[in-house]
Amino acid sequence: MFTIHPANGDRSVIVIDSNFGFGESVVSGEVTPDHFVVNKVTLDIIDRTISRKELCYTVDLQNQVSHAVEIPFERQNIQSLIDDEITELAWMGKQIEKHYGRPMDIEWAVDKNLPAGGNIFILQARPETVWSQKAAAPVAAAGASAMDYILAGMLAGRKVS
Numbered sequence: 838m839f840t841i842h843p844a845n846g847d848r849s850v851i852v853i854d855s856n857f858g859f860g861e862s863v864v865s866g867e868v869t870p871d872h873f874v875v876n877k878v879t880l881d882i883i884d885r886t887i888s889r890k891e892l893c894y895t896v897d898l899q900n901q902v903s904h905a906v907e908i909p910f911e912r913q914n915i916q917s918l919i920d921d922e923i924t925e926l927a928w929m930g931k932q933i934e935k936h937y938g939r940p941m942d943i944e945w946a947v948d949k950n951l952p953a954g955g956n957i958f959i960l961q962a963r964p965e966t967v968w969s970q971k972a973a974a975p976v977a978a979a980g981a982s983a984m985d986y987i988l989a990g991m992l993a994g995r996k997v998s
Contacts, residue, residue, distance in 0.1 A: 840877070840933070840943070843942075846971065848877075849876065851874075851927045853873040857912070858895045862893055862905070868891065871885070872886040875927040892905050892906065893908055929943075937962070945959050
């Protein structure tokens with residue numbers, strides 16, 4: 838989960854990618870994850886892409902090691918998170934971003950064997966380092982009047998006071 842859009846730097850959204858099982862299949866690029874874009878203010882899901890997910894990583898209970906398993910055909914096109922989990926993750930992401938005062942890259946997990954409301958876990962949170970490091974473009978040109986600054990900010994949708 839990113840509290841800034843990792844493709845374009847949009848700070849008004851939270852982006853969540855998910856698959857069944859451990860995150861290894863997403864991080865390694867072995868699957869195209871489900872992709873959710875959430876409005877950071879309203880927590881509405883404003884875009885969703887459900888991908889075909891053919892494998893996931895899970896634990897081998899005998900050996901206690903992670904291994905890839907094929908997802909049954911009838912589950913491959915099913916959304917890997919329910920909407921309430923997406924909303925809860927986005928809310929948690931907002932709180933983490935607020936705490937650190939900057940956009941964050943957050944790893945998380947959902948334990949489907951636990952009841953809702955207590956089954957989402959934050960595993961790691963670190964600063965987002967691509968878009969948040971870019972210098973913001975000036976709101977108005979150097980030497981512009983105060984009115985130019987205010988109008989430029991209003992047109993860009995920025996808070997000016």
